Amino acid sequence: MSIKxxxxxxxxxxxxxxxxxxxxxxxxxxxxxxxxxxxxEDLCFLAEILLxxxxxxxxxxxxxxxxxxxxxxxxxxxxxxxxxxxxxxxGGVLLSMENFNQIVEIDEENLQVTVEAGVIxxxxxxxxxxxxLYYPPDPASRGWSFIGGNIATNAxxxxxxxxGVVKDxxxxxxxxxxxxxxxxxxxxTLKNSTGxxxxxxxxxxxxxxxxxVRAVLRLIPLPSKRLLMLAPFRSAExxxxxxxxxxxxxxxxxxxxxxxxxxxxRAIEYMGGSPLPVPEETxxxxxxxxxxxxxxxxxxxxxxxxxxxxxxxxxxxxFADNEEQQRQIWQSRRNVGQAVKSHSIYKEEDTxxxxxxxxxxxxxVKEIGAKYGFSSICYGHAGDGNLHVNIIKGQxxxxxxxxxxxxxxxxxxxxxxxLGGTISGEHGIGLxxxxxxxxxxxxxxxxxxxxxxxxxxxxGILNPYKVL
Numbered sequence: 001m002s003i004k005x006x007x008x009x010x011x012x013x014x015x016x017x018x019x020x021x022x023x024x025x026x027x028x029x030x031x032x033x034x035x036x037x038x039x040x041e042d043l044c045f046l047a048e049i050l051l052x053x054x055x056x057x058x059x060x061x062x063x064x065x066x067x068x069x070x071x072x073x074x075x076x077x078x079x080x081x082x083x084x085x086x087x088x089x090x091g092g093v094l095l096s097m098e099n100f101n102q103i104v105e106i107d108e109e110n111l112q113v114t115v116e117a118g119v120i121x122x123x124x125x126x127x128x129x130x131x132x133l134y135y136p137p138d139p140a141s142r143g144w145s146f147i148g149g150n151i152a153t154n155a156x157x158x159x160x161x162x163x164g165v166v167k168d169x170x171x172x173x174x175x176x177x178x179x180x181x182x183x184x185x186x187x188x189t190l191k192n193s194t195g196x197x198x199x200x201x202x203x204x205x206x207x208x209x210x211x212x213v214r215a216v217l218r219l220i221p222l223p224s225k226r227l228l229m230l231a232p233f234r235s236a237e238x239x240x241x242x243x244x245x246x247x248x249x250x251x252x253x254x255x256x257x258x259x260x261x262x263x264x265x266r267a268i269e270y271m272g273g274s275p276l277p278v279p280e281e282t283x284x285x286x287x288x289x290x291x292x293x294x295x296x297x298x299x300x301x302x303x304x305x306x307x308x309x310x311x312x313x314x315x316x317x318x319f320a321d322n323e324e325q326q327r328q329i330w331q332s333r334r335n336v337g338q339a340v341k342s343h344s345i346y347k348e349e350d351t352x353x354x355x356x357x358x359x360x361x362x363x364x365v366k367e368i369g370a371k372y373g374f375s376s377i378c379y380g381h382a383g384d385g386n387l388h389v390n391i392i393k394g395q396x397x398x399x400x401x402x403x404x405x406x407x408x409x410x411x412x413x414x415x416x417x418x419l420g421g422t423i424s425g426e427h428g429i430g431l432x433x434x435x436x437x438x439x440x441x442x443x444x445x446x447x448x449x450x451x452x453x454x455x456x457x458x459x460g461i462l463n464p465y466k467v468l
Contacts, residue, residue, distance in 0.1 A: 003465055005091035006072050008048040016049055016071075016093060019061040024052040024099065035076065035094055039141075039337075040084040040432060042345055047074065047094035054099040056182070056213060063211070064180035066093055072464050075207035077118070077149025080141035082337075082348050083430030085153065085206045090464045097148050100213060103127060111219040112171065112188060117148025117212045134222040136163035139426065140334040148212045153428035154204035158255035158289075158333070161383035163220070165426065167203045174214035175202060178457040188216050201452070206428050207463040209456040223291040226254070227298050228320040228329060229305070230276050234313045236260045236284035236378075240358040242312040243286070243382045247355070249308050251301050256383030257287040257333055258358075263340070263379040263390075267332040270339030275328035276318045286382065287333055333379075337390070340377050345393040347405070347432070349412060353421030355385040364415045365389050372408035373400065386425035406435070413439045429467045437468065 008016075017025035026032070027049045037044040053059040066073050072092035079086060088094045100116035103124060107113065108131060115124060121142040125135055138157035139145055145155070151173070156165040172186040185198040202209060233239040239258060246253065259267070261283050268274045278285070286309075290301045306317050320326045340346055353361050362378060365387075369376050374396060380388040389412060393401055413423045413436050423433055423440050437446060450468055453460075 003089050013049050019058050020051055020053050026050045036088060038079040038081040038086050040082055041347055043084055043087060045087045045089045047088035048091050050094045052096045052099050059176055060180045063176055066461055067179045070459055072461050074463055075211050077146035078144050080145040082427045084432045085428050085430030085466055087431055112216055113219060114214060114216050115147055116214055119147045121145050121147060121150055129222055132222050133219045135217055135219055137166045151203055151212050151215060152206045156426040158257055158381055161256055162252050162254040167200055169217045170199055170203050170215055171218055172216040173199055173202055173212050175210040175212060177210050178462050206467055208453055208467055224293050225295050225298055226289060226291040227302055228326045229288045230318040231286040231288060231309050232279050232282040232315045233284050234281055236362060237359045238312040239284040239286050240362055242309055243358060244356040245308050246305055249304055251304055253288050254291040255289040258382035259379040260284045262377045263336050266339040267336045270335055271332050275325045279315050336379055340390045347391045349389040350424045350427040351389055351416045352386040352425030353416055353419045357419040358382060358385055361387055361419055365412055368408050368411045372404055431466055
């Protein structure tokens with residue numbers, strides 16, 4: 001992929017730096033390197049200058065200057081992305097939204113919250129919980145990822161299974177466009193059929209169409225009761241097959257997560273132990289959560305789930321019977337990505353298929369790995385059919401890693417689409433999945449996406465070389 005970098009003159013850097021306070025502009029190499037990476041593999045790209053505006057007017061002034069001088073802008077949240085969406089590959093300006101970190105208003109009467117893009121997801125959830133309110137999307141990075149980044153990738157997380165992903169909670173967005181103008185995309189209402197749905201177009205657009213400043217999110221009452229179970233299986237395919245059967249039995253868990261044995265072992269090692277015993281013959285594990293406001297129907301759901309799991313060679317259903325065990329189980333699941341990364345260079349592919357196709361996807365991934373000589377560690381949101389495939393470099397040569405592995409990844413994505421799925425469930429496309437978009441879209445559809453990009457950003461300055 002040929003990338004053209006925009007080098008800034010000293011005069012351009014000085015002009016841009018004047019739009020923010022002195023402490024909010026940086027061009028030192030060590031700072032640019034710190035901000036030039038996210039959680040995508042071991043990639044790092046340096047911008048020409050880092051800017052951290054603290055007010056809307058500062059942000060607008062930066063964008064206007066970049067528009068007039070055709071300087072690329074890479075918007076950045078907390079840097080937790082896994083597809084390279086916030087990497088400043090084109091140089092230019094790296095625009096951090098970290099100073100837009102205020103919860104503006106909690107509207108308890110209408111169950112809405114207005115929040116700036118740089119608010120940390122978990123901090124928002126904790127603040128809302130104090131008022132008995134709930135914003136469900138909870139990516140694994142919720143403890144440090146920003147709301148703006150979650151919107152940019154249409155993030156999900158474990159509880160998207162029951163409650164939906166980010167797009168299901170965004171009512172309205174304040175957006176800075178490529179020329180520095182500001183719009184609101186919708187209305188603060190639950191229903192809106194007024195014209196094209198700009199709000200939903202922006203969700204998942206990865207900073208390529210505009211820069212989200214504020215969001216109005218809908219809320220729901222916080223569920224007061226939760227039960228959590230660990231279900232170990234003698235085969236990974238059996239665990240995957242059990243997922244669809246749980247739903248066919250009439251139960252919708254609040255979360256249903258899959259971890260194969262290698263992922264379990266890495267997480268236990270990383271966390272320094274397991275909150276519940278893992279039987280030796282365990283090949284895979286499901287984490288199953290049910291929630292609501294009354295315990296009696298939740299216990300009934302658990303009994304029915306156990307009946308279903310017994311049909312799929314479940315070894316023994318284990319209950320996390322206190323909050324600390326539940327916390328540790330979720331912590332180990334949320335940290336499994338870091339656990340895998342701590343052992344080896346890796347690539348994480350975010351595949352998603354209809355949940356009943358999960359066994360075929362898992363088996364196919366392993367067959368493709370054997371063909372190309374790579375090992376993989378798989379886990380993910382099984383209830384959504386969302387399988388994270390972590391490809392481990394291990395002993396692969398650099399030549400095989402750079403030149404042969406992409407062929408294997410392409411086969412994984414072709415398998416995924418043949419099963420009725422697509423190439424990203426919640427991580428976005430960013431930089432690293434961009435070469436595979438032809439698998440997900442026909443040429444006519446790809447051209448429509450490009451036309452939309454051109455309509456919003458005719459000079460191509462917003463997050464160039466991402467998605468398309």
